[in-house]
Amino acid sequence: MxxxxxxxxxxxxxxxxxxxxxxxxxxxxxxxxxxxxxxxxxxxxxxxxxxxxxxxxxxxxxxxxxxxxxxxxxxxxxxxxxxxxxxxxxxxxxxxxxxxxxxxxxxxxxxxxxxxxxxxxxxxxxxxxQGLPPEVLSDAFTFEQMDAFLDCRAGAPIKAVLLMQGVFPGVGNWMADEILWRARVAPMVPAGRIGRRKRREIFACLQAVCRDAMRVIAPDWSRPPEDWLFNHRWRDGGICPRTGRALRRESIGGRTTCWSPAWQCYRG
DNA sequence: CTATTTGTTTATCC
DNA sequence: AGGATAAACAAATA
The missing domain is CATH 3.20.190.10 (MutM-like, N-terminal)
Known part of the structure; x- marks a missing residue:
């Protein structure tokens, strides 16, 4: 977990x-x-x-x-x-x-x-x-660095790229899904096809999800608010808190991915 | 019985 | 060469 x-x-x-x-x-x-x-x-x-x-x-x-x-x-x-x-x-x-x-x-x-x-x-x-990458919540973690890495992994689905610990240390399966859901990006979009403006959004959502998770979960493992994807993603038949429509679960980048097709409409 | 799992490493294929 | 993908690891749970 x-x-x-x-x-x-x-x-x-x-x-x-x-x-x-x-x-x-x-x-x-x-x-x-x-x-x-x-x-x-x-x-x-x-x-x-x-x-x-x-x-x-x-x-x-x-x-x-x-x-x-x-x-x-x-x-x-x-x-x-x-x-x-x-x-x-x-x-x-x-x-x-x-x-x-x-x-x-x-x-x-x-x-x-x-x-x-x-x-x-x-x-x-x-x-x-030794040689650990900057932590995602540190000042050393920059947009320019993320931007360059997305080009470096241009052919891989953005979901898979967010899971790479060498650049996004600590981001795991549910956090990657939460980030893409907040940024409204479909998880299978190749990283290289994401434009600069959307990359800015992903960067901001990445930091926000990490910050929010640290605040809510780290002290006492509180249940996150209902308006996160988190509470709806695990079971079959989950509903997107934004659209009220069915969430979809499929394997992307070798991992079970939960996303909201109507909401995550960015396809690069 | 089968299918599933919030991670990482290694093997294999282009 | 190097990136992308699949398999393997192991045990609990549904």
Whole structure:
């Protein structure tokens, strides 16, 4: 489920441990979420260290312990982070558990295991945090950059382009649909066929959807207002809140896409 | 039983 | 070469 704002929500669930020390680490090294990770080094490296930083960049979260212990978490499709009381029972898909000095436990749970854990012990940023693109809500994310990228991916449907994490970090399936719905652009339109004026609208809607999602979802996972596409998109028979007509669901760019044909009339 | 899934990586085809 | 697309990953849910 996790896109930009859901990731931020989960980041905060572990951020309650900032200032606390890790007493012990439990994990099952065989699980796919640890693919490529030196789990033995992770277990010994984090033990005794204090969490000093809890951050997210797009869908990639990372926590720093002490001066040189870095733990990365990506939630994939079904990953979750939470903090439980000492007496809480473990659950089936708990893959990583950090027991704090207070007794509370930070848990990473992921049933489908498309998520992953990363680990590094180094002075500066680990290589997997270097060269990240500007975050979509930062000043460094500019229209000119988006404009150039749409030309670079001119043949791909705009829906697929918005999902590319190298330029739109954090944008996921429902956010891409929400953006195109607000901008009134049909999702299968090739990016290169979108004119400059409409690109300006897409840019503004992109920022607005990210900002709104952060405000509504990140603090407590509130249900978005009914005038978002969000509440209508999941089930068959959904109705467009703007037109009152049926939403359509089809596969575009390899992903299930929900859109409102009468409303999203821009075809480039 | 089958079909579906809010993500990413790898393979394959142009 | 490089962009576009499909497949694979895995388990829960309908």
């Amino acid at each position: 996790p896109e930009l704002a859901e990731v931020e929500h989960y980041r905060r669930r572990w951020a309650v441990a900032v200032g606390e020390r890790v007493e012990r680490v439990f994990l099952n090294a065989e699980k796919r979420v640890f693919r490529g990770v030196d789990t033995a080094a992770l277990v010994t490296g984090l033990a005794g260290e204090r969490m000093v930083e809890a951050r997210a960049h797009g869908k990639q979260m990372y926590y720093r312990f002490g001066e040189r212990q870095w733990l990365g978490v990506h939630l994939g499709m079904t990953g979750k982070l939470f903090c439980v009381e000492p007496e809480a029972a473990g659950e089936k898909h708990d893959h990583l558990r950090l027991v704090l000095d207070s007794g509370r436990v930070l848990v990473f749970q992921d049933s489908r295991m498309f998520g992953r854990v990363l680990y590094a012990a180094c002075e500066g940023l680990p290589e997997w945090l």
